[in-house]
Amino acid sequence: MSELHFDPAAPLPHLPGHSSGGRLERILRAGKFAVTAELNPPDSADPRDVYDRALVLSEVCDAINATDASGANCHMSSVGICSLLTRAGYAVIMQISCRDRNRIAIQGDVLGAAAMGVQNILCLTGDGVQAGDQPEAKPVFDFDSTSLLKCIRGMRDEGKFLSGRKITVPPRVFLGGAANPFVPPLDHRAIHIGKKIAAGAQFIQTQYCYDVPMLRKFMAKVREQGLHEKAFFLIGVGPLPSSKTARWMRSNVPGVHIPDAVIERMEKSKNEKAEGKQLAIDLIQEIKEIEGVHGIHVMAYRQEEFVNEIIHASGVMKNRQPSRAPRPETPISISA
Amino acid sequence: MYAVRLWSVRHAKGLNRFYKAFERVLVALHPLWNRIGYDKVERPFQVMEQATKGFLFDCQMCGQCALSSTGMSCPMNCPKTLRNGPCGGVRPNGHCEVKPEMKCVWVQGWMGAENMGDLSKIKDVQVQVDNRLKGKSSWLRVVRMEKKVGEFAPKPPKAPPAKKADAAAAPKPAGEGKAA
Numbered sequence: 001m002s003e004l005h006f007d008p009a010a011p012l013p014h015l016p017g018h019s020s021g022g023r024l025e026r027i028l029r030a031g032k033f034a035v036t037a038e039l040n041p042p043d044s045a046d047p048r049d050v051y052d053r054a055l056v057l058s059e060v061c062d063a064i065n066a067t068d069a070s071g072a073n074c075h076m077s078s079v080g081i082c083s084l085l086t087r088a089g090y091a092v093i094m095q096i097s098c099r100d101r102n103r104i105a106i107q108g109d110v111l112g113a114a115a116m117g118v119q120n121i122l123c124l125t126g127d128g129v130q131a132g133d134q135p136e137a138k139p140v141f142d143f144d145s146t147s148l149l150k151c152i153r154g155m156r157d158e159g160k161f162l163s164g165r166k167i168t169v170p171p172r173v174f175l176g177g178a179a180n181p182f183v184p185p186l187d188h189r190a191i192h193i194g195k196k197i198a199a200g201a202q203f204i205q206t207q208y209c210y211d212v213p214m215l216r217k218f219m220a221k222v223r224e225q226g227l228h229e230k231a232f233f234l235i236g237v238g239p240l241p242s243s244k245t246a247r248w249m250r251s252n253v254p255g256v257h258i259p260d261a262v263i264e265r266m267e268k269s270k271n272e273k274a275e276g277k278q279l280a281i282d283l284i285q286e287i288k289e290i291e292g293v294h295g296i297h298v299m300a301y302r303q304e305e306f307v308n309e310i311i312h313a314s315g316v317m318k319n320r321q322p323s324r325a326p327r328p329e330t331p332i333s334i335s336a
Numbered sequence: 337m338y339a340v341r342l343w344s345v346r347h348a349k350g351l352n353r354f355y356k357a358f359e360r361v362l363v364a365l366h367p368l369w370n371r372i373g374y375d376k377v378e379r380p381f382q383v384m385e386q387a388t389k390g391f392l393f394d395c396q397m398c399g400q401c402a403l404s405s406t407g408m409s410c411p412m413n414c415p416k417t418l419r420n421g422p423c424g425g426v427r428p429n430g431h432c433e434v435k436p437e438m439k440c441v442w443v444q445g446w447m448g449a450e451n452m453g454d455l456s457k458i459k460d461v462q463v464q465v466d467n468r469l470k471g472k473s474s475w476l477r478v479v480r481m482e483k484k485v486g487e488f489a490p491k492p493p494k495a496p497p498a499k500k501a502d503a504a505a506a507p508k509p510a511g512e513g514k515a516a
């Protein structure tokens with residue numbers, strides 16, 4: 001017997017000017033400082049691995065990012081994670097990378113995701129296959145992140161597939177793009193983001209920020225073009241577990257920029273792990289003061305347990321409760 | 337050739353100007369192409385285009401040239417074939433994430449656009465490529481587009497043209513997805 005009293009993935013009542021029925025968009029449009037966090041996808045087929053991690057994160061964030069084989073390493077898919085999380089009422093940001101699927105697969109996934117209750121989609125290029133555990137794979141890149149944004153916006157606003165065929169109920173999603181203000185061409189990164197915004201990005205999540213002066217320069221360019229009024233900027237932060245990992249990350253993870261000073265600070269400390277945490281807190285406090293920044297995006301690879309502490313200590317959630325996840329009485333499984 | 341490709345980006349402005357003039361000549365010669373037949377000139381055009389653009393830009397013959405919007409740096413040489421700008425993996429020295437020995441096509445692209453002194457074109461959002469055009473002449477396509485020949489010819493105005501084409505393409509629009 002199906003005993004579904006309440007659908008946790010149901011959209012919130014429609015608000016004028018909103019493209020989704022999701023919580024993240026509401027928080028941002030209400031002018032609150034938003035927090036999103038990345039869930040490390042499990043290498044398992046056990047839903048509990050997803051739920052355990054989500055529970056920790058959801059206490060301190062407005063939406064959980066479900067990564068799509070980031071770093072080109074194979075894990076549970078973003079669609080799979082979103083399916084689990086939406087049925088339990090979590091707000092998710094489904095990441096779509098252009099690396100693994102062609103336009104036919106992606107448009108189908110967008111409809112499926114929206115039907116499951118996904119309200120936010122982040123469009124990414126995706127790391128090259130050479131960065132991952134299966135470098136012999138065929139890279140697809142049928143879209144790039146900008147053309148993907150434009151395609152999904154068309155599905156939502158015009159109710160059409162790329163072919164022009166009609167979609168009877170369009171996916172109501174809040175669309176995001178990624179930015180990396182810390183790698184060349186530095187002078188043009190903001191213009192490039194403007195292009196993504198023109199193509200449909202409504203929020204921007206950035207790569208890890210360990211270099212605040214560089215971020216300031218980027219945000220100045222963003223403001224110059226008025227982009228901070230057209231999209232919401234969430235800056236990526238994350239605790240570094242050790243100076244060794246920091247060194248490894250900057251030479252092995254594409255697009256991660258960590259200044260020497262940061263690594264020295266880690267090396268000089270007695271407890272590197274605690275220092276990494278403190279560094280993240282300090283960064284958040286500096287970042288949140290920059291004009292045009294609307295929130296942070298926490299990526300704590302294999303350190304979810306710290307996210308709570310970092311958010312609380314940084315004070316960004318001070319005056320409000322995060323739009324929490326499932327109510328305890330929420331029926332999670334539907335037995336047929 | 338890689339070195340020539342870099343040279344071309346440094347001379348983006350001149351090359352773009354030359355190309356625009358060349359394009360006008362091609363368009364002006366429309367009566368000639370029409371007389372011979374667009375199908376017949378397609379192959380020689382492909383060979384010519386491949387030879388010149390292959391030499392200058394390492395052109396990959398995508399059939400829908402975007403060079404003037406990419407600072408004369410061919411985006412199909414990007415290992416991810418990105419057509420709207422760089423990925424987030426560009427190395428600190430401006431080299432490519434995937435091919436460390438190569439300069440990022442898009443760092444080059446922005447340089448080219450600077451050289452052209454016009455950043456407006458590079459801001460145009462490019463849509464995903466039409467894979468059916470691979471190997472075809474993009475020059476000829478520009479002429480056909482301009483002169484409204486072939487697939488660009490105006491559709492008969494009577495019935496709603498888009499619908500008609502749709503109906504012709506899909507045998508049973510009502511039963512989509514049940515083709516098998």
Ligand code: SF4
Binds near residue numbers: 415
């Ligand atoms: S670094 Fe540049 S050339 Fe390499 S994949 Fe990224 S955008 Fe393409």
